[in-house]
Amino acid sequence: MKILKNIPFKLDTEAILKQLHLRNENKQLEKNIRELIKTALSIAKPKALYRISYIENKNENSLYIDGVKFTSRILRINLDKIERVFPYVATCGKELDEISISPDDIMLSYSLDIIKEMILRSAHNYLKDYITKNYKTAQLSQMHPGSLEDWHITQQKKLFSIFGNVEELIGVKLTESFLMTPVKSLSGMFFPTEIKFESCRLCPREVCIRRAAPYEPELVKKYLEKDLK
Numbered sequence: 001m002k003i004l005k006n007i008p009f010k011l012d013t014e015a016i017l018k019q020l021h022l023r024n025e026n027k028q029l030e031k032n033i034r035e036l037i038k039t040a041l042s043i044a045k046p047k048a049l050y051r052i053s054y055i056e057n058k059n060e061n062s063l064y065i066d067g068v069k070f071t072s073r074i075l076r077i078n079l080d081k082i083e084r085v086f087p088y089v090a091t092c093g094k095e096l097d098e099i100s101i102s103p104d105d106i107m108l109s110y111s112l113d114i115i116k117e118m119i120l121r122s123a124h125n126y127l128k129d130y131i132t133k134n135y136k137t138a139q140l141s142q143m144h145p146g147s148l149e150d151w152h153i154t155q156q157k158k159l160f161s162i163f164g165n166v167e168e169l170i171g172v173k174l175t176e177s178f179l180m181t182p183v184k185s186l187s188g189m190f191f192p193t194e195i196k197f198e199s200c201r202l203c204p205r206e207v208c209i210r211r212a213a214p215y216e217p218e219l220v221k222k223y224l225e226k227d228l229k
Contacts, residue, residue: 001051003169004130009046009122011037016114020107033111036099040115043095046123047170049163050088050131050190055079065189068158072151074202074223075143075189082191086135087162090127091185092119094171116184124186131190141197144188146178148199153178159187 013034022030057064058080061073065085079085096116101108128140146153156178160166167173172185180187198213202220205211 001049001163004048004050004123004127005045005170007046007048007123007126009044009119009126011041011115011118013037016111016118019114020111029107032108036108036111037115039099040096040112040119043098044119045093045095046091046119046126047093048088048090048123048127049166049170050086050127051162052135053085053087053162055083055085066162068162070151070155070158072143072148072155074148074150077223077226078141078143078193078197079191084192086131086140086190087159087188088127088190089160089163089166089170089172089180089185089187090120090123091170091172091180091182092116092123094182096184097182113184116182120184120186128190137190137192139193139196140190141193142188142190143197143199144186147188148202150202156180156187159189 016037017030017033020033022033051066053066055063055065057069058076061076062069062071063076063079064070065087096112096119099112101112103109128142131137132140143151145151145155145159156174160174163169171182172187173181175181200208200211200213201216202223203211204215204217
C-alpha cells in the first residue's frame with residue numbers, strides 16, 4: 001500500500017469566479033471569495049492511497065480481490081481478463097472542513113464546495129497519472145461502489161477493508177450509510193483497459209452533474225447477456 005500526501009494542486013481564481021456567475025456588482029462578495037481561495041491554498045492537504053491488488057475466484061457475478069469478495073456482474077465482466085487492479089481512496093483533505101462559514105452565507109458555502117471539488121479532482125488525477133507512470137499502464141478505467149445499482153454502495157465497506165483504517169491513514173471516514181467524510185472524497189478501483197470504460201454509459205440517472213457519457217441501454221443489455229465461462 002502507498003500513501004500520497006504531497007499532492008500538488010492549483011486553484012484558478014478567475015475560473016471559480018466565472019463559475020459562480022458574478023457580475024462585478026458585489027465587490028464585497030468577490031473579495032470574500034478571493035480570501036477564501038487564499039485560505040484554501042494555504043491549508044489544503046489533498047491525499048490519496050492505493051495498493052496493488054490481485055484478483056482470484058471469479059464467479060458469474062462476483063470475484064475476490066485480496067481475499068475480499070465483491071459482488072457486481074459489471075465489475076466481474078470488466079475484470080474478466082485482468083489479474084491486477086488498483087483499489088484507491090482520494091480526498092480533498094479534512095483541513096478544508098475546518099473553514100468556518102455561516103450557514104446563511106449560501107454563496108460562500110457554494111464557493112467552498114467548488115474549491116473542494118477542484119482539489120479532489122487534482123488529487124484524483126495526480127493519483128491516476130502516478131499509477132499510469134509507475135506501473136506502465138497504457139490506459140486506466142475505473143469503477144466506484146455506488147455509481148451503478150449493480151455495484152451497491154454498501155460494498156464501500158469491503159473496499160475500505162482492503163486498506164485497514166483509512167481514517168487514520170488519510171483522514172477519510174466511512175459513515176453508517178456508506179458515504180465518505182470529507183464529502184469531497186472518491187473511492188474505487190483503477191484497472192487497465194484497451195477500451196475506456198465509463199459507468200455513465202450504464203447509468204439511466206437523468207440528472208447528474210458528473211455525467212461523462214450518454215446512457216446506452218443496449219450496452220446494459222450486452223453486459224446482462226454476456227456469457228461468462
